[in-house]
Amino acid sequence: MDSYRIVVADSSEGSRKLICKLLNKKGYKTYQATDGAGAIRISRSIFPELVIMDTNLWGINAYEAARIIEEDKLSTVIFATSNPTSAFYEKLKNMNIFAYVVKPIYPEQLYQMVEFSIMNASKIHLLSKKIEKLENTLESRKKIDRAKGLLMKALKITEDEAYKLLRKKSMDDCVSMNVIAEKIIKKYR
Amino acid sequence: MSCNYSKEELLKKAKELELEFIHLQFTDILGVMKNVSITIEQLEKALNNEIMFDGSSIDGFVRIEESDMYLRPDLSTFVVFPWTNHAKEARIICDIYKSDGTPFEGCPRNTLKKVLKEAHDMGYIMNVGPECEFFLFHTDERGEPSLETHDNAGYFDLAPVDLGGNARKDMTITLKQMGFEIEASHHEVAPGQHEIDFKYEDALTTADNIMTFKMAVRIIAQRHGLHATFMPKPKFGINGSGMHINMSLATLDGKNAFYDEKDPTQLSKTAYYYLGGIIKHARSFAALTNPTVNSYKRLVPGYEAPVLIAWSASNRSPLVRIPAKRGNSTRIELRNPDPSANPYLALAAILKAGLDGIKNKIDPPAPVISNVYHMDDVEMKEKGIKSLPATLYEAVSELSKDEVIKDAIGKHIYEKFTDAALYEWYEYSKFVSQWELDRYLRKF
Numbered sequence: 001m002d003s004y005r006i007v008v009a010d011s012s013e014g015s016r017k018l019i020c021k022l023l024n025k026k027g028y029k030t031y032q033a034t035d036g037a038g039a040i041r042i043s044r045s046i047f048p049e050l051v052i053m054d055t056n057l058w059g060i061n062a063y064e065a066a067r068i069i070e071e072d073k074l075s076t077v078i079f080a081t082s083n084p085t086s087a088f089y090e091k092l093k094n095m096n097i098f099a100y101v102v103k104p105i106y107p108e109q110l111y112q113m114v115e116f117s118i119m120n121a122s123k124i125h126l127l128s129k130k131i132e133k134l135e136n137t138l139e140s141r142k143k144i145d146r147a148k149g150l151l152m153k154a155l156k157i158t159e160d161e162a163y164k165l166l167r168k169k170s171m172d173d174c175v176s177m178n179v180i181a182e183k184i185i186k187k188y189r
Numbered sequence: 190m191s192c193n194y195s196k197e198e199l200l201k202k203a204k205e206l207e208l209e210f211i212h213l214q215f216t217d218i219l220g221v222m223k224n225v226s227i228t229i230e231q232l233e234k235a236l237n238n239e240i241m242f243d244g245s246s247i248d249g250f251v252r253i254e255e256s257d258m259y260l261r262p263d264l265s266t267f268v269v270f271p272w273t274n275h276a277k278e279a280r281i282i283c284d285i286y287k288s289d290g291t292p293f294e295g296c297p298r299n300t301l302k303k304v305l306k307e308a309h310d311m312g313y314i315m316n317v318g319p320e321c322e323f324f325l326f327h328t329d330e331r332g333e334p335s336l337e338t339h340d341n342a343g344y345f346d347l348a349p350v351d352l353g354g355n356a357r358k359d360m361t362i363t364l365k366q367m368g369f370e371i372e373a374s375h376h377e378v379a380p381g382q383h384e385i386d387f388k389y390e391d392a393l394t395t396a397d398n399i400m401t402f403k404m405a406v407r408i409i410a411q412r413h414g415l416h417a418t419f420m421p422k423p424k425f426g427i428n429g430s431g432m433h434i435n436m437s438l439a440t441l442d443g444k445n446a447f448y449d450e451k452d453p454t455q456l457s458k459t460a461y462y463y464l465g466g467i468i469k470h471a472r473s474f475a476a477l478t479n480p481t482v483n484s485y486k487r488l489v490p491g492y493e494a495p496v497l498i499a500w501s502a503s504n505r506s507p508l509v510r511i512p513a514k515r516g517n518s519t520r521i522e523l524r525n526p527d528p529s530a531n532p533y534l535a536l537a538a539i540l541k542a543g544l545d546g547i548k549n550k551i552d553p554p555a556p557v558i559s560n561v562y563h564m565d566d567v568e569m570k571e572k573g574i575k576s577l578p579a580t581l582y583e584a585v586s587e588l589s590k591d592e593v594i595k596d597a598i599g600k601h602i603y604e605k606f607t608d609a610a611l612y613e614w615y616e617y618s619k620f621v622s623q624w625e626l627d628r629y630l631r632k633f
Binding site for chain 2: 038058
């Protein structure tokens with residue numbers, strides 16, 4: 001197992017140290033944070049594979065801190081709570097993955113949750129990257145089509161000629177066709 | 190950065206953007222931004238100036254009998270918050286009106302508008318570019334803001350990451366998204382101290398921008414796990430945070446009124462008189478440009494902050510500097526204001542001082558050429574150079590003697606402001622500080 005890095009954010013020293021000790025035993029590398037802002041700072045510095053965050057955190061609210069960490073793509077957060085209420089489940093729905101550990105901590109449950117979370121988070125990460133790439137391709141294809149249309153109309157040329165013109169310009173200027181298309185749309189609109 | 194939507198366009202735009210919340214913002218007398226948040230359904234009502242709030246619940250506003258206040262949104266200040274991905278939010282800055290439909294004299298934005306109108310009647314538009322400094326501190330282990338600029342927990346294997354620098358980069362990007370034109374952003378002299386400069390605008394827009402800037406900086410800092418503070422002097426022994434004000438007057442047809450190519454220094458008579466007014470009233474507007482007990486701990490020798498009321502064309506040590514640039518960039522840089530100031534009131538007071546100089550043809554004293562930090566008392570006395578107030582108390586009593594500046598901020602704000610400042614001063618005077626304990630506990 002590669003040495004995954006996990007930030008343990010818990011204001012209670014006992015529970016923080018316990019979680020870290022258990023994780024270290026399994027070969028995970030751990031970093032401790034005692035408050036919400038501290039958890040954000042470490043996450044921004046190391047981009048850990050996972051953040052385990054106690055719901056009763058000092059400083060900025062744990063859910064707020066977790067939201068920032070996930071929104072800014074610093075890591076994936078799972079919560080540790082001794083009180084899993086329905087309000088808590090509602091909050092969980094907004095997170096990357098629906099996973100949490102219940103206190104008191106049982107080692108087996110912790111290991112299972114951590115392994116599950118890291119695996120799923122990396123899968124989600126890969127998928128969202130793929131989607132982003134596809135969306136970009138789709139977006140630029142739309143732009144190129146539009147630019148082609150504009151060129152055909154303005155210069156009275158065929159579709160094939162318009163495409164070739166775009167491609168040539170893109171190669172001459174050493175920028176992607178997408179950029180050229182954007183410029184053409186701006187010019188002829 | 191204004192967008193000039195009409196009411197209908199703005200409503201349409203808000204629907205298009207699927208906004209959920211709109212924050213109606215205004216600034217209280219002490220320079221704290223207040224919010225009345227409404228949902229999109231209430232936006233139309235807000236744009237019809239029908240949103241009311243209880244003025245007596247705001248510090249230093251009004252008594253309970255006259256507490257119904259109306260918010261009048263200034264549509265040109267509509268900005269969508271770029272940092273909220275989950276629920277889309279925007280803000281509009283508002284003026285405060287009384288229930289009889291007249292502007293409320295306790296609203297700092299109205300106050301600045303009043304002085305700007307006076308300038309306009311004289312044929313001038315005030316342009317202002319601020320240089321706002323701030324500190325980024327870490328939180329302690331309990332999540333409270335501390336004075337630390339580095340995590341004291343040692344993460345041995347961590348490469349030193351410049352958290353402050355990254356946060357500043359993010360702030361710059363966010364401000365750009367909000368329509369700011371950022372001119373420079375850099376680390377300042379003291380550890381953890383940063384500065385972000387944005388382009389000059391007319392005085393009202395700049396005052397709005399300063400308030401927006403402070404809000405954005407605080408929010409982005411929090412997203413980086415840092416605490417941003419605009420406190421003028423958070424740490425003894427290192428530079429404090431200033432908010433230098435670069436200003437110029439333009440004529441109504443857009444020419445720089447401070448520039449005169451025929452003069453040997455290329456400064457116009459207007460510029461000299463304006464400067465004369467600033468120098469004359471500097472001791473009294475200090476209460477507004479430096480409104481906290483802490484402000485005066487920044488205005489001490491040795492930390493690049495001005496102490497003496499003098500001006501120079503090149504030297505950076507006195508109160509006013511005239512940067513070398515001429516033509517349309519001809520401007521005056523006032524160096525004492527700090528970011529704890531209410532920008533609306535500070536600019537109103539500074540402008541009023543300058544206008545007084547123009548009206549009464551007040552000649553400025555001769556410029557100082559040597560470094561004023563190295564001047565001794567005798568030399569200062571010979572040259573007639575005074576110093577800025579040394580305490581908030583002194584500043585408030587200077588203000589009480591200056592009818593021109595009092596007139597700029599109006600009776601209502603003057604009274605509430607003075608009450609608050611003196612209250613703060615007396616509270617501070619009663620407090621026994623660590624410095625006293627260290628000094629006297631053993632000695633006596």
